[in-house]
Amino acid sequence: MCEVCDFYDKLDTANKADPALTTDGVRTIHGYYHKDDAAILATHYPRVGQETIEEIAGHINHPRLLEIAGLAEVIERYLEGSFSKLRDVAINVVSNPLSILFWSPRGEVHRVKTRESELLHGAMEKMALRRGSLDIINTLLGRKHGLAVTYGCSCCAIAVASDDLPTLYGSEYYRQREGLGRFFDSDVLTASGTLFSGVSVADVPQKVLDASADFGRAEVVSYLRFADACDAVIAGNEVTPDFADAIVEAKQFLTGKKDAAIAA
Numbered sequence: 001m002c003e004v005c006d007f008y009d010k011l012d013t014a015n016k017a018d019p020a021l022t023t024d025g026v027r028t029i030h031g032y033y034h035k036d037d038a039a040i041l042a043t044h045y046p047r048v049g050q051e052t053i054e055e056i057a058g059h060i061n062h063p064r065l066l067e068i069a070g071l072a073e074v075i076e077r078y079l080e081g082s083f084s085k086l087r088d089v090a091i092n093v094v095s096n097p098l099s100i101l102f103w104s105p106r107g108e109v110h111r112v113k114t115r116e117s118e119l120l121h122g123a124m125e126k127m128a129l130r131r132g133s134l135d136i137i138n139t140l141l142g143r144k145h146g147l148a149v150t151y152g153c154s155c156c157a158i159a160v161a162s163d164d165l166p167t168l169y170g171s172e173y174y175r176q177r178e179g180l181g182r183f184f185d186s187d188v189l190t191a192s193g194t195l196f197s198g199v200s201v202a203d204v205p206q207k208v209l210d211a212s213a214d215f216g217r218a219e220v221v222s223y224l225r226f227a228d229a230c231d232a233v234i235a236g237n238e239v240t241p242d243f244a245d246a247i248v249e250a251k252q253f254l255t256g257k258k259d260a261a262i263a264a
Contacts, residue, residue: 018122020064027239029119029230033063034239044229045072047079052144059136065233066123067130070096070157071137071149073120073226078147078159082218089173091164095214096222098124098155100204101181102212104194109184113197114204116223119230124157138162154181156214177214 020031027034038057042050053072057063077083077094084095098121104110113121127134128151138148142162150158150165152174160168168174189195201223209216252258 021241025240027065027234027241029065029234030122031065032239032241033057033060033065033068034237036237037065037068037233040233040236041069041072041229044225044232045076048072048075052140055140056137059140060130060133064123064126065230066119067127069226069230069233070120070123070127073222073229074149074157074159075141075145075147077218077222079145082222084214084218085216086171086173086214089168089171091167092161093164093168094159095152096120096124096157096219097212097215098157099186100208100212100215101184102208102215104211105207108192108194109180109189110194110196111184111186111189112199112204112208113186113195114199114201114223116201116227118197119227120157120223121155124151125155127151127157152181153178154185173213 018030019028021027035054035057038050038053041053042048045053052075053068056071057068060067074094074096077096078092081092082094083092086093086095096117098117100112100114100117102110102112134149141147141149146161146163147159148162148165150160150168152158154177156177158168186195201220204220206217209220
Protein backbone atom coordinates (compact mmCIF):
# COMPACT_ATOMS: atom_id res chain seq x y z
CA MET A 1 0.00 0.00 0.00
CA CYS A 2 1.34 3.42 -0.96
CA GLU A 3 -0.32 6.19 1.04
CA VAL A 4 1.26 8.96 -1.03
CA CYS A 5 0.23 7.23 -4.26
CA ASP A 6 -3.36 7.01 -3.01
CA PHE A 7 -3.22 10.70 -2.13
CA TYR A 8 -2.09 11.63 -5.64
CA ASP A 9 -4.86 9.50 -7.13
CA LYS A 10 -7.37 11.78 -5.39
CA LEU A 11 -5.88 14.96 -6.83
CA ASP A 12 -6.95 16.80 -9.97
CA THR A 13 -4.52 18.87 -12.02
CA ALA A 14 -5.41 22.53 -11.54
CA ASN A 15 -5.17 25.21 -14.20
CA LYS A 16 -4.74 28.87 -13.27
CA ALA A 17 -5.77 31.79 -15.40
CA ASP A 18 -3.03 34.17 -16.50
CA PRO A 19 -0.05 31.81 -16.20
CA ALA A 20 3.42 33.26 -15.63
CA LEU A 21 5.00 31.09 -18.33
CA THR A 22 4.06 29.95 -21.81
CA THR A 23 4.10 26.25 -22.61
CA ASP A 24 7.58 26.87 -24.05
CA GLY A 25 8.80 28.17 -20.69
CA VAL A 26 9.02 31.85 -21.74
CA ARG A 27 7.73 34.36 -19.19
CA THR A 28 4.49 36.15 -19.85
CA ILE A 29 3.47 39.59 -18.62
CA HIS A 30 2.50 37.86 -15.35
CA GLY A 31 5.96 36.34 -14.95
CA TYR A 32 9.14 37.12 -13.08
CA TYR A 33 10.92 40.45 -13.07
CA HIS A 34 14.36 40.37 -14.72
CA LYS A 35 17.25 42.70 -13.95
CA ASP A 36 17.28 44.04 -17.51
CA ASP A 37 13.66 45.19 -17.18
CA ALA A 38 14.67 48.25 -15.14
CA ALA A 39 16.19 50.07 -18.10
CA ILE A 40 13.04 49.56 -20.18
CA LEU A 41 10.71 50.56 -17.35
CA ALA A 42 12.78 53.70 -16.71
CA THR A 43 11.93 54.97 -20.20
CA HIS A 44 8.27 55.01 -19.11
CA TYR A 45 8.99 56.15 -15.55
CA PRO A 46 11.84 58.66 -15.83
CA ARG A 47 11.10 60.42 -12.52
CA VAL A 48 11.36 57.13 -10.66
CA GLY A 49 14.43 56.22 -12.68
CA GLN A 50 16.37 53.04 -13.28
CA GLU A 51 18.34 53.20 -10.03
CA THR A 52 15.26 53.39 -7.82
CA ILE A 53 13.49 50.69 -9.82
CA GLU A 54 16.50 48.43 -9.28
CA GLU A 55 16.55 49.26 -5.57
CA ILE A 56 12.85 48.48 -5.20
CA ALA A 57 13.26 45.15 -7.00
CA GLY A 58 16.24 44.31 -4.82
CA HIS A 59 14.07 44.53 -1.69
CA ILE A 60 11.50 41.97 -2.94
CA ASN A 61 11.98 38.21 -2.86
CA HIS A 62 11.61 36.93 -6.42
CA PRO A 63 9.61 39.94 -7.67
CA ARG A 64 7.17 39.80 -10.54
CA LEU A 65 7.22 42.27 -13.42
CA LEU A 66 3.74 43.60 -12.65
CA GLU A 67 4.67 44.24 -9.01
CA ILE A 68 7.66 46.37 -9.96
CA ALA A 69 5.85 48.19 -12.77
CA GLY A 70 2.81 48.79 -10.57
CA LEU A 71 4.89 50.40 -7.86
CA ALA A 72 6.75 52.47 -10.43
CA GLU A 73 3.45 53.66 -11.90
CA VAL A 74 1.92 55.02 -8.69
CA ILE A 75 5.25 56.56 -7.63
CA GLU A 76 5.68 58.21 -11.04
CA ARG A 77 2.17 59.62 -10.83
CA TYR A 78 2.96 61.20 -7.47
CA LEU A 79 6.29 62.64 -8.61
CA GLU A 80 4.77 64.12 -11.78
CA GLY A 81 1.84 65.60 -9.86
CA SER A 82 -0.83 63.50 -11.53
CA PHE A 83 -2.96 63.36 -8.38
CA SER A 84 -6.33 61.70 -8.03
CA LYS A 85 -9.48 63.73 -7.45
CA LEU A 86 -11.00 62.16 -4.36
CA ARG A 87 -14.13 63.63 -2.82
CA ASP A 88 -13.42 65.54 0.43
CA VAL A 89 -9.72 64.58 0.45
CA ALA A 90 -7.60 67.74 0.60
CA ILE A 91 -4.14 66.12 0.58
CA ASN A 92 -2.23 65.18 -2.57
CA VAL A 93 -2.78 61.48 -3.17
CA VAL A 94 -2.49 59.04 -6.07
CA SER A 95 -5.04 56.25 -6.07
CA ASN A 96 -5.25 53.59 -8.76
CA PRO A 97 -8.49 51.71 -8.09
CA LEU A 98 -8.13 48.09 -9.14
CA SER A 99 -11.57 48.14 -10.77
CA ILE A 100 -14.25 50.74 -11.52
CA LEU A 101 -16.96 50.81 -8.86
CA PHE A 102 -19.76 53.09 -10.06
CA TRP A 103 -23.43 53.94 -9.79
CA SER A 104 -25.17 52.63 -12.89
CA PRO A 105 -27.94 54.57 -14.67
CA ARG A 106 -29.94 51.39 -14.03
CA GLY A 107 -30.01 52.33 -10.35
CA GLU A 108 -27.49 49.73 -9.17
CA VAL A 109 -23.91 49.48 -7.98
CA HIS A 110 -21.82 48.03 -10.78
CA ARG A 111 -18.17 47.03 -10.95
CA VAL A 112 -16.06 46.75 -14.11
CA LYS A 113 -12.76 44.91 -14.22
CA THR A 114 -10.89 46.36 -17.18
CA ARG A 115 -8.02 44.59 -18.90
CA GLU A 116 -5.46 47.07 -17.58
CA SER A 117 -6.77 47.24 -14.02
CA GLU A 118 -6.77 43.44 -13.84
CA LEU A 119 -3.07 43.43 -14.74
CA LEU A 120 -2.44 45.51 -11.65
CA HIS A 121 -5.02 43.87 -9.39
CA GLY A 122 -3.35 40.58 -8.54
CA ALA A 123 0.11 42.11 -8.45
CA MET A 124 -0.85 44.79 -5.92
CA GLU A 125 -2.74 42.30 -3.74
CA LYS A 126 0.45 40.24 -3.58
CA MET A 127 2.53 43.36 -2.96
CA ALA A 128 0.30 44.33 -0.05
CA LEU A 129 1.12 40.96 1.53
CA ARG A 130 4.86 41.53 1.19
CA ARG A 131 4.89 43.56 4.40
CA GLY A 132 8.58 43.17 5.15
CA SER A 133 9.53 44.30 1.66
CA LEU A 134 6.96 47.10 1.62
CA ASP A 135 8.26 48.55 4.89
CA ILE A 136 11.80 48.68 3.50
CA ILE A 137 10.61 50.15 0.19
CA ASN A 138 8.62 52.84 2.01
CA THR A 139 11.69 53.72 4.07
CA LEU A 140 13.58 54.11 0.78
CA LEU A 141 10.80 56.20 -0.79
CA GLY A 142 10.46 58.31 2.34
CA ARG A 143 14.15 59.12 2.31
CA LYS A 144 14.23 59.91 -1.41
CA HIS A 145 10.87 61.55 -2.01
CA GLY A 146 9.00 61.83 1.29
CA LEU A 147 6.27 59.46 0.13
CA ALA A 148 4.86 56.02 0.88
CA VAL A 149 2.92 53.34 -0.97
CA THR A 150 -0.13 51.87 0.72
CA TYR A 151 -3.35 50.07 -0.18
CA GLY A 152 -7.08 50.16 0.35
CA CYS A 153 -9.07 46.95 0.50
CA SER A 154 -11.41 46.40 -2.48
CA CYS A 155 -9.21 47.97 -3.74
CA CYS A 156 -6.71 50.73 -4.49
CA ALA A 157 -2.95 51.10 -4.90
CA ILE A 158 -2.03 54.41 -3.33
CA ALA A 159 0.94 56.78 -3.20
CA VAL A 160 0.85 59.59 -0.63
CA ALA A 161 3.25 61.74 1.36
CA SER A 162 4.54 59.74 4.33
CA ASP A 163 3.38 62.46 6.73
CA ASP A 164 -0.13 62.34 5.25
CA LEU A 165 -0.77 58.64 5.90
CA PRO A 166 -2.74 59.30 9.13
CA THR A 167 -4.89 61.87 7.32
CA LEU A 168 -5.58 59.44 4.48
CA TYR A 169 -6.49 56.59 6.81
CA GLY A 170 -8.72 58.88 8.86
CA SER A 171 -10.59 60.30 5.89
CA GLU A 172 -14.23 59.51 5.21
CA TYR A 173 -13.27 58.62 1.64
CA TYR A 174 -10.84 55.92 2.76
CA ARG A 175 -13.32 54.48 5.27
CA GLN A 176 -16.17 54.39 2.77
CA ARG A 177 -14.01 53.13 -0.12
CA GLU A 178 -12.86 50.18 1.95
CA GLY A 179 -16.27 49.49 3.43
CA LEU A 180 -18.46 49.89 0.37
CA GLY A 181 -15.84 48.37 -1.90
CA ARG A 182 -15.83 45.29 0.28
CA PHE A 183 -19.62 45.19 0.72
CA PHE A 184 -20.06 45.37 -3.07
CA ASP A 185 -17.02 43.23 -3.85
CA SER A 186 -16.66 41.05 -6.93
CA ASP A 187 -17.83 37.89 -5.19
CA VAL A 188 -21.01 39.71 -4.10
CA LEU A 189 -21.77 41.31 -7.46
CA THR A 190 -21.22 38.02 -9.29
CA ALA A 191 -24.41 36.76 -7.68
CA SER A 192 -26.44 39.71 -8.94
CA GLY A 193 -24.94 39.80 -12.44
CA THR A 194 -23.56 43.29 -11.91
CA LEU A 195 -19.86 42.46 -12.24
CA PHE A 196 -18.44 43.06 -15.73
CA SER A 197 -15.16 42.64 -17.60
CA GLY A 198 -13.72 42.42 -21.09
CA VAL A 199 -13.01 46.07 -21.93
CA SER A 200 -10.02 48.40 -21.90
CA VAL A 201 -9.99 51.49 -19.70
CA ALA A 202 -9.80 53.39 -22.99
CA ASP A 203 -13.33 52.19 -23.83
CA VAL A 204 -15.01 53.40 -20.62
CA PRO A 205 -17.42 56.30 -21.27
CA GLN A 206 -16.88 59.53 -19.38
CA LYS A 207 -20.37 59.23 -17.85
CA VAL A 208 -19.31 55.97 -16.20
CA LEU A 209 -16.15 57.59 -14.86
CA ASP A 210 -18.22 60.49 -13.55
CA ALA A 211 -20.40 58.00 -11.63
CA SER A 212 -17.32 56.67 -9.81
CA ALA A 213 -15.87 58.24 -6.68
CA ASP A 214 -12.25 57.80 -7.67
CA PHE A 215 -11.71 56.63 -11.26
CA GLY A 216 -11.17 59.58 -13.55
CA ARG A 217 -9.26 60.55 -16.65
CA ALA A 218 -5.93 60.61 -14.79
CA GLU A 219 -6.44 56.98 -13.81
CA VAL A 220 -7.26 56.03 -17.40
CA VAL A 221 -4.03 57.63 -18.62
CA SER A 222 -2.12 55.94 -15.81
CA TYR A 223 -3.42 52.48 -16.62
CA LEU A 224 -2.69 52.84 -20.31
CA ARG A 225 0.91 53.84 -19.52
CA PHE A 226 1.26 50.95 -17.10
CA ALA A 227 0.07 48.43 -19.69
CA ASP A 228 2.32 49.94 -22.37
CA ALA A 229 5.33 49.76 -20.04
CA CYS A 230 4.73 46.10 -19.27
CA ASP A 231 4.13 45.24 -22.92
CA ALA A 232 7.38 46.99 -23.83
CA VAL A 233 9.29 44.92 -21.29
CA ILE A 234 7.89 41.64 -22.59
CA ALA A 235 8.58 42.64 -26.20
CA GLY A 236 12.07 43.97 -25.48
CA ASN A 237 13.39 41.40 -23.02
CA GLU A 238 12.40 37.80 -23.66
CA VAL A 239 13.19 35.68 -20.62
CA THR A 240 13.13 31.92 -20.16
CA PRO A 241 13.63 31.26 -16.43
CA ASP A 242 16.11 28.60 -15.33
CA PHE A 243 14.67 26.69 -12.38
CA ALA A 244 17.70 24.51 -11.61
CA ASP A 245 19.10 26.50 -8.66
CA ALA A 246 15.65 27.31 -7.29
CA ILE A 247 14.66 23.63 -7.32
CA VAL A 248 17.75 22.73 -5.28
CA GLU A 249 17.01 25.55 -2.82
CA ALA A 250 13.35 24.51 -2.55
CA LYS A 251 14.25 20.87 -1.98
CA GLN A 252 16.56 21.79 0.88
CA PHE A 253 14.05 24.21 2.38
CA LEU A 254 11.11 21.81 2.21
CA THR A 255 12.94 18.76 3.50
CA GLY A 256 15.38 20.46 5.87
CA LYS A 257 18.18 18.37 4.40
CA LYS A 258 20.90 18.88 1.85
CA ASP A 259 20.90 16.38 -1.00
CA ALA A 260 17.81 14.82 0.54
CA ALA A 261 16.21 11.89 -1.19
CA ILE A 262 12.45 12.28 -1.29
CA ALA A 263 10.64 8.95 -1.30
CA ALA A 264 7.54 8.50 -3.40
